[in-house]
Amino acid sequence: xxxxxxxxxxxxxxxxxxxxxxxxxxxxIGCREFREAADGEAxxxxxxxxxxxxxxxxxxxxxxxxxGLLRAVRAHPPTAGTAFIMLTGRADRELVARxxxxxxxxxxxxxxxxxQLKEKLEGVFGPLT
Amino acid sequence: MTDAVDPFxxxxxxxxxxxxxxxxxxxxxxxxxxxxxxxxxxxxxxxRAVHSVKGGAGAFGLEDLVRFAxxxxxxxxxxxxxxxxxxxTMVKTLLRASDVLSDHIAAxxxxxxxxxxxxxxxxxxxxxxxxxxxxxxxxxxPAPMMDGPVMAALPVDGLPAMDEANDGNANAVAAEVPFExxxxxxxxxxxxxxxxxxxxxxxxxxDTLPPPAVASGWRVVFRPKGRMYAHANExxxxxxxxxxxxxxxxxxxxxxxxxxxxxxxxxxxxxxTVDIVGASESDVRDVFDFxxxxxxxxxxxxxxxxxxxxxxxxxxxxxxxxxxxxxVAAPMTxxxxxxxxxxxxxxGAAPAATTATPRPAAAPATPSASLSASPSVTAASAAPTIxxxxxxxxxxxxxxxxxxxxxxxxxxxxxxxxxxxSSGISVGLEDLELLTREIQDSVMxxxxxxxxxxxxxxxxxxxEVAEMTGKRVRxxxxxxxxxxxxxxxxxxxxPITHMLRNAIDHGLEGPDDRVAAGxxxxxxxxxxxxxxxxxxxxxxxxxxxxxxxxxxxGIAVSRGLIAEDASLSDEEVDNLIFLPGFSTADxxxxxxxxGVGMDVVRRSIQALGGRITIASVPGKGSVFTLSLxxxxxxxxxxxxxxxxQTLVAPLTAIVESLLPRAADVHYVGGxxxxxxxxxxxxxxxxxxxxxxxxxxxxxxxxxxxVIVETEAGVRAALLFDAIQGQRQVVIKSLETNYxxxxxxxxxxxxxxxRVALILDVDALVTNARRKPARADLKMAS
Numbered sequence: 001x002x003x004x005x006x007x008x009x010x011x012x013x014x015x016x017x018x019x020x021x022x023x024x025x026x027x028x029i030g031c032r033e034f035r036e037a038a039d040g041e042a043x044x045x046x047x048x049x050x051x052x053x054x055x056x057x058x059x060x061x062x063x064x065x066x067x068g069l070l071r072a073v074r075a076h077p078p079t080a081g082t083a084f085i086m087l088t089g090r091a092d093r094e095l096v097a098r099x100x101x102x103x104x105x106x107x108x109x110x111x112x113x114x115x116q117l118k119e120k121l122e123g124v125f126g127p128l129t
Numbered sequence: 130m131t132d133a134v135d136p137f138x139x140x141x142x143x144x145x146x147x148x149x150x151x152x153x154x155x156x157x158x159x160x161x162x163x164x165x166x167x168x169x170x171x172x173x174x175x176x177r178a179v180h181s182v183k184g185g186a187g188a189f190g191l192e193d194l195v196r197f198a199x200x201x202x203x204x205x206x207x208x209x210x211x212x213x214x215x216x217x218t219m220v221k222t223l224l225r226a227s228d229v230l231s232d233h234i235a236a237x238x239x240x241x242x243x244x245x246x247x248x249x250x251x252x253x254x255x256x257x258x259x260x261x262x263x264x265x266x267x268x269x270x271p272a273p274m275m276d277g278p279v280m281a282a283l284p285v286d287g288l289p290a291m292d293e294a295n296d297g298n299a300n301a302v303a304a305e306v307p308f309e310x311x312x313x314x315x316x317x318x319x320x321x322x323x324x325x326x327x328x329x330x331x332x333x334x335x336d337t338l339p340p341p342a343v344a345s346g347w348r349v350v351f352r353p354k355g356r357m358y359a360h361a362n363e364x365x366x367x368x369x370x371x372x373x374x375x376x377x378x379x380x381x382x383x384x385x386x387x388x389x390x391x392x393x394x395x396x397x398x399x400x401x402t403v404d405i406v407g408a409s410e411s412d413v414r415d416v417f418d419f420x421x422x423x424x425x426x427x428x429x430x431x432x433x434x435x436x437x438x439x440x441x442x443x444x445x446x447x448x449x450x451x452x453x454x455x456x457v458a459a460p461m462t463x464x465x466x467x468x469x470x471x472x473x474x475x476x477g478a479a480p481a482a483t484t485a486t487p488r489p490a491a492a493p494a495t496p497s498a499s500l501s502a503s504p505s506v507t508a509a510s511a512a513p514t515i516x517x518x519x520x521x522x523x524x525x526x527x528x529x530x531x532x533x534x535x536x537x538x539x540x541x542x543x544x545x546x547x548x549x550x551s552s553g554i555s556v557g558l559e560d561l562e563l564l565t566r567e568i569q570d571s572v573m574x575x576x577x578x579x580x581x582x583x584x585x586x587x588x589x590x591x592x593e594v595a596e597m598t599g600k601r602v603r604x605x606x607x608x609x610x611x612x613x614x615x616x617x618x619x620x621x622x623x624p625i626t627h628m629l630r631n632a633i634d635h636g637l638e639g640p641d642d643r644v645a646a647g648x649x650x651x652x653x654x655x656x657x658x659x660x661x662x663x664x665x666x667x668x669x670x671x672x673x674x675x676x677x678x679x680x681x682x683g684i685a686v687s688r689g690l691i692a693e694d695a696s697l698s699d700e701e702v703d704n705l706i707f708l709p710g711f712s713t714a715d716x717x718x719x720x721x722x723x724g725v726g727m728d729v730v731r732r733s734i735q736a737l738g739g740r741i742t743i744a745s746v747p748g749k750g751s752v753f754t755l756s757l758x759x760x761x762x763x764x765x766x767x768x769x770x771x772x773x774q775t776l777v778a779p780l781t782a783i784v785e786s787l788l789p790r791a792a793d794v795h796y797v798g799g800x801x802x803x804x805x806x807x808x809x810x811x812x813x814x815x816x817x818x819x820x821x822x823x824x825x826x827x828x829x830x831x832x833x834x835v836i837v838e839t840e841a842g843v844r845a846a847l848l849f850d851a852i853q854g855q856r857q858v859v860i861k862s863l864e865t866n867y868x869x870x871x872x873x874x875x876x877x878x879x880x881x882x883r884v885a886l887i888l889d890v891d892a893l894v895t896n897a898r899r900k901p902a903r904a905d906l907k908m909a910s
Contacts, residue, residue: 015181017144021188024136041450048449060177064450072449089184090206111187 004030004121004128011036012043012057012069013087018110022056022087028114029121029128040064044072047079054124056108059088059095067095070102083124087112144185146516148234151178153585155227160588163220172215175223176205182230191237193244198233200253201226204260219259226252228589345406346375346431347413352382352400357423359395368401370416375407397424404431519615522575526762529572530859533763536565537856537880573760577612580658580667583622584609587656590626594633601640601651602633608658613665614760620737621667621757624730628669628753629654631727636673636751646748648672664739665759670752676745678702685711703743704842707731735891737761738779766858766887768879769835769849772822775885776849777858777877782890784836784844786852789813791830802829804846806836813846814897816888820872837890845894856880860887871896 009031013019019036026034035050037043041063047055055073059066066086073079086099086107096107105124108117122128158175183198205223207213215223229252235241349371353364371377382400392398405413410428417426540558548555584606595602613621637643637652644650657668678699685691685705697705705711709728734741739757758764758781766777767786793805794813802813813834817823827850834846858877863870863886874889 014177015144015147015185017140017147017185018188020136020140020143024140044449060180062174062177068450076449089180089187110184 002125002128005032007031007054007121007125008033008052009035009054009056010043010047010052012038012040012046012055012061012066014039014058014061018058018087022117025112025114025117026056029118040066040069040072043069047073047082048076051079052082054083054085054121056085056087059086059099067098067102070099070104074103085120085124141189144189145234145238147185148182148238151182152227152231152234153582154178155230156224156585156588159220159224159227162215163217163224169209172205172209176202176209179205179230182234186237194230194233194237197230197249197253200256200260201230204256207260213259213262222252222255222259224588224592226256228592231589346408347405347410348429348431349403349405349413349417350400350427350429351403351417351424352426353397353420353424355393355396357420358397360420360423362420362423364397364399364401367416367420368403371403371405371408371413374412374416375405377406378404406431517575522572526572526576529569530762530861533565533569533857533859534878534880536562538882541880569763573614573762574612576615576760578615578618579610579612580618580621580665581609583618583625584656584658586622587625587629590629591633591654594630598634599639600633600637602637603651603653604629605653605655606657607655611658611660611665612759613658613757614762616761617665617737617757617759620733621755624733624755625656625667625669627727627730629656632669632671632673632751632753636671636675638674642674646674660759661756664756667755667757668752669755670750672750675747675749675751676703676706676743678747681705700743703745706743707741738764738781761860763857763859764887765855766877767835767855768853768858768885769833770851770853771820771849772817774817774820774822775853775879775883776816777885777887778835778837778847779874779887779890780855782837782839784838786833786835789829789832789834789846789848791828794829802826804829804834806844806846809844811836811844811846812894812897813848814893815848816893817848817850819893819897837894839891839894843894845897847888847890847893858885858887 004026009026011019011022011026011034013022016038019038023034023036033052035046035052037046039061040057043055043057044064047069055069057066057069064072066088070084070086073082073084083105084103086095086104087110088095088107089110099107106120108120118128155175155178158171158178161171162175179198179202183195183202186194186198201223204213208215208219213219229244229249232241232244233249236244351364351367353362357364368377368379372379380402382402383398385398385400386392387398410430413428417424536558540562543554543558587606588604591602591604632654633652637654638646638648640650643652653672655668655670657670659666659668682691682697682702682705685702685708686693688710690705690708690711691697706727707730709726711726711728731741734755734757737757738761739755742754742756743751744754745751765780767780767783769776769778787806789804795803795805795810797803802815803810804813813829815826815829818826829848832848832850833852834848835852836844836846838844858879860875861877863873863876866876870886872889872893873886874892875887877885877887879885
């Protein structure tokens with residue numbers, strides 16, 4: 001089983017409070033390494049300059065939204081294999097369908113609990129220790 | 130997520146700070162739309178603001194806020210998708226909804242009373258009606274509470290089924306089931322229903338992270354020798370040529386540059402490091418073909434540079450972004466993962482949307498489509514900022530204050546030591562003074578804030594007052610980015626609020642009267658901020674009826690503030706409204722009243738070291754002008770001495786100073802001295818005596834008279850023993866260290882280490898001549 005502490009995560013959300021919540025939740029799961037970005041464009045910059053295993057990104061953001069970030073990450077060969085979990089306030093089929101088309105690994109609806117986040121992570125990485 | 134209480138609470142604080150910003154964005158966006166802005170990104174920003182409030186509120190279990198924000202968001206989503214048109218009625222409702230949202234946030238924050246439930250429920254009903262496309266008719270009875278689940282209001286016209294957790298929650302809340310921010314599993318259908326299966330990640334990738342991306346390109350370090358210039362090669366032209374090869378970053382190395390005396394006109398001292406992204410080695414080398422050994426050059430691939438140093442590599446993110454956005458924006462067909470049930474009424478219910486684009490529901494997912502059309506809008510908000518604890522800034526300001534004092538003390542010592550002004554120490558000290566001043570300015574700039582935060586609150590106020598008075602008002606603001614110290618910004622809100630209320634309530638006429646007077650039915654109130662000679666000026670003007678001087682005069686007489694036959698100039702009459710006791714029930718309505726008169730406004734402005742003036746033209750309107758210092762931490766003062774004490778008089782209060790001749794001084798009633806100043810008598814106040822520094826008066830002709838003017842425009846002469854000079858002083862509050870002393874505003878430390886008291890000129894003059902002042906007016910009659 002992979003250790004959660006080995007997963008390096010990039011958190012992308014335009015709200016500092018949401019980034020902090022995600023970070024706190026990930027810490028509760030056992031993750032230790034985080035990077036943060038406040039919009040899709042900054043997230044892309046961050047993902048390219050300091051690669052991570054996992055990107056947890058909000059969908060609705062200024063500059064470049066979550067789908068755009070997902071596309072860009074997938075289009076850039078060095079980061080194309082990064083795991084990507086989309087965070088959304090409104091889960092509709094449309095959004096999920098598009099995210100799937102662009103290669104999302106999982107999605108999570110806000111508000112969420114630590115258990116739900118862990119479940120989503122395990123859906124991607126398998127059971128975590 | 131509540132497992133750790135402390136971080137959770139701390140994050141909540143951050144969330145509420147964000148809410149302030151989001152509310153600002155929301156209102157600014159709605160006002161822009163009201164003003165005719167049709168940019169899709171504006172609508173998106175408005176939607177995003179409400180959406181973010183809702184998202185955060187959900188995470189923190191703020192159920193009332195979630196419920197209201199959800200209804201609000203649902204309507205905005207319709208607008209954003211082009212299914213509803215944002216007409217004038219809609220914008221007005223949205224603006225009122227943003228007011229109620231703000232109330233909900235304040236209540237959730239514990240900063241305000243519980244929300245006016247009837248008003249909130251009324252707006253929920255209105256928003257839902259607009260979402261459905263009904264014409265909302267306000268209920269005659271008190272607005273009912275939501276009589277059904279929020280979901281009932283959700284449209285069926287082709288909108289994807291709302292199976293998100295929050296909706297399930299909203300239902301629960303409406304049914305008064307305690308809200309739990311743990312809604313995901315029970316409310317949300319199995320992910321499979323979307324046909325979604327998590328995509329497993331190859332765990333081996335954990336060990337093989339890709340290396341940081343490095344753009345291809347070359348680094349040239351280029352150091353021309355003197356003979357290269359002698360051979361008529363120009364480094365600038367070569368740099369320009371390198372720039373044509375790709376995206377170039379040029380760093381100048383001037384470390385070899387000698388002192389002017391040692392410099393040879395024919396030598397080369399400068400070197401450049403040029404990183405060119407996307408250039409090939411041969412192209413880069415070609416540029417240097419003709420200079421050969423006339424310069425030292427090294428060529429390194431950028432990849433190697435990044436590998437050897439930790440320098441951040443440059444990469445072409447723009448192309449990647451453009452590609453991602455272009456493809457997202459393009460219309461696309463999706464294979465439905467599961468067949469989506471679309472209500473048969475879809476086409477009928479949303480004709481506009483279906484004709485606009487074959488996939489109307491795609492609009493919410495493509496905000497980036499408009500991004501490319503209006504990059505400036507979004508780029509503006511991208512300036513990086515950090516949040517710093519205010520205490521730290523204040524500590525820095527304090528220390529810098531000490532530095533200024535220390536610097537002044539040092540300067541004084543040097544002067545006393547008799548060193549020549551041209552000596553190295555004196556010259557160095559002058560540089561230090563410049564630097565100190567610069568540090569001080571920079572530190573003050575940290576505390577400076579745009580007045581926007583105050584101005585932003587005013588549209589709501591104007592809407593509400595207009596509604597209450599039945600007047601039509603347009604608020605025009607200008608200079609919102611004008612910056613002033615944070616303390617000043619915070620204390621501006623109240624006086625501005627009061628004066629705007631006044632302007633609408635007393636200044637503007639009703640629509641009928643305005644039309645009768647040949648003015649547009651809609652009145653204009655203008656709120657502007659600007660910098661003028663080291664102060665911030667706030668102007669509040671209206672195009673109303675102006676001050677009714679007859680009436681003001683009548684009131685002042687009936688209140689015993691002036692004698693019945695006092696002869697006053699127009700200006701003096703206008704200023705009567707600032708007198709304590711002027712505002713009373715008969716002139717104060719519910720709106721501008723609230724128990725505060727203009728005298729309180731003036732006092733609060735004066736407490737900030739500011740002044741307020743009026744200009745009014747009957748029938749045309751009035752202008753109230755506030756002038757305030759940019760900071761409360763330093764001020765320019767005149768250092769004076771009185772009976773061995775050193776005092777500081779604020780320079781802003783001083784008109785001029787003079788040496789009194791015995792013949793110019795007269796005594797009223799035997800002991801109240803007056804002095805002739807420009808053919809008028811002004812009271813002469815012996816400061817040392819008033820402050821209790823000495824018991825007996827000294828002959829005025831032995832001292833210096835400083836003519837001062839109070840904020841109210843009253844002039845007086847302050848008698849001191851001598852003037853020492855003018856300087857900038859750092860204000861130290863006396864109240865925090867000692868206690869309030871009448872006639873003293875604060876204290877400061879001078880260059881020689883002495884503590885000097887800063888005079889409160891207004892209090893000094895008012896106290897010294899309060900009773901005589903009334904008598905004067907009556908005597909004048």
